[in-house]
Amino acid sequence: MLARNVPGESVKGVLLDVNRLTEERLDELLNKFLKDFKEGWLDKEGFVMTDMNCNVGLLTVAEGAESCVRVALLPHGGPSALYFSRNQVTTF
Structure with missing residues (x-):
């Protein structure tokens, strides 16, 4: 991260x-x-609104899950061993 x-x-x-x-x-x-x-x-920045944190975040659950789902659905042979942050490949 x-x-x-x-x-x-x-x-x-x-x-x-x-x-x-x-x-x-x-x-x-x-x-x-x-x-x-x-x-x-x-500090609210980057948190996802959930019941666990009394909805204090900035991102909706859908927005928070978007990156995970996108990476999970990558085709075979797609990028691997990379770090993704908000739908973008980035460095740790």
């Missing part, structure tokens, strides 16, 4: 430091997200 697509410097730091990425660090990140959510501090 591109760093610009991830809100929050602490999140970027955890996800981009793959050599130190552990289950415990991911748990810490999830707990921080839940705390921020409960306190209304989430």
